[in-house]
Amino acid sequence: MPIYLRFENGMQVETTTLPKKPEGTGWYKAPTEFDWEKRYKLLEDNTVAECSSDEMQGDLLKNAKLAATETVRFILNNHRRSFAGYSHEKSRSYDIQEKTAKSIIAAVKNNQTPDEKDVELIAPLAELRSISVGDMAQLILTKSRKADRAIARCENIEDRAQRKIETCATLDELKTFMDGFEQDVQTNLSKL
Numbered sequence: 001m002p003i004y005l006r007f008e009n010g011m012q013v014e015t016t017t018l019p020k021k022p023e024g025t026g027w028y029k030a031p032t033e034f035d036w037e038k039r040y041k042l043l044e045d046n047t048v049a050e051c052s053s054d055e056m057q058g059d060l061l062k063n064a065k066l067a068a069t070e071t072v073r074f075i076l077n078n079h080r081r082s083f084a085g086y087s088h089e090k091s092r093s094y095d096i097q098e099k100t101a102k103s104i105i106a107a108v109k110n111n112q113t114p115d116e117k118d119v120e121l122i123a124p125l126a127e128l129r130s131i132s133v134g135d136m137a138q139l140i141l142t143k144s145r146k147a148d149r150a151i152a153r154c155e156n157i158e159d160r161a162q163r164k165i166e167t168c169a170t171l172d173e174l175k176t177f178m179d180g181f182e183q184d185v186q187t188n189l190s191k192l
Contacts, residue, residue, distance in 0.1 A: 003030035007042040011059065012051075061174070065165050068178050072161045075182055076154045079189060083147035097121070098144040101137035108134050149192050157185055 006014040006026045013026075015036070021027055030040070031048050039051040039059075051059075085091035100118045107114040119133055126136035161181065168174040 003034055004028065005030050005040055005048060007040075010042045012040045012042075057171075061168075061171055064171055064174055065168065068165050068174055069162065071178065072158060072165070072181065075185060076158050079185065080151055080154050083150045094144065094147070097125075097140050101140040101144070104133060104137040105141065108137075146192055150189055153188060153192070154185075157188060 001017045001019060003015065003017050004022055004027050005012050006016075006022070006024075007028065008026060015030070016022060021029070028042065028046070028048055031050075034040075035050075039056055040048050041051050041055070043049050085094050100121045103118045104114040104122060107118075114133070122133050122136050122140070125140075126133045129136065129139075131139070161177075164177055165174065168177060
């Protein structure tokens with residue numbers, strides 16, 4: 001039974017054995033010396049040729065870099081969400097609390113009575129912690145500043161990781177970097 005290879009961007013992405021050529025684009029009949037353990041590429045003249053080991057290593061490294069980039073984003077997005085809120089609604093709630101806390105603190109500093117609506121928003125949180133509304137407002141601002149610094153640091157870490165991933169010349173170098181990445185993020189964010 002004939003063997004067919006499907007190519008995307010000149011690289012083999014699928015192999016099948018069928019009595020006739022499969023439907024769709026990118027399918028070509030495998031060469032007569034086809035080996036299931038080798039990879040093939042499509043040349044500009046639409047002939048199928050075996051990939052060299054250097055080409056395969058380069059392709060593996062390219063794919064590993066893409067996967068590493070996605071892993072970095074996933075890890076950092078989890079950290080960002082822990083500071084910014086896991087949903088739009090939670091993030092919006094944090095923003096409202098921060099604005100309210102600033103208003104309360106400004107009123108207290110100016111020896112004025114805080115706005116009643118602001119106090120209504122913060123009072124339940126203060127009661128849960130058995131602290132004053134002013135202390136709760138200060139706590140909210142402290143957490144908000146820490147979250148802002150953490151999110152900014154995550155952006156910085158992502159940029160540095162991206163540059164490091166791009167400069168990795170071997171799979172081993174990339175693996176070594178990724179093995180220590182999550183611990184580096186934990187260490188970096190714990191310093192806030």
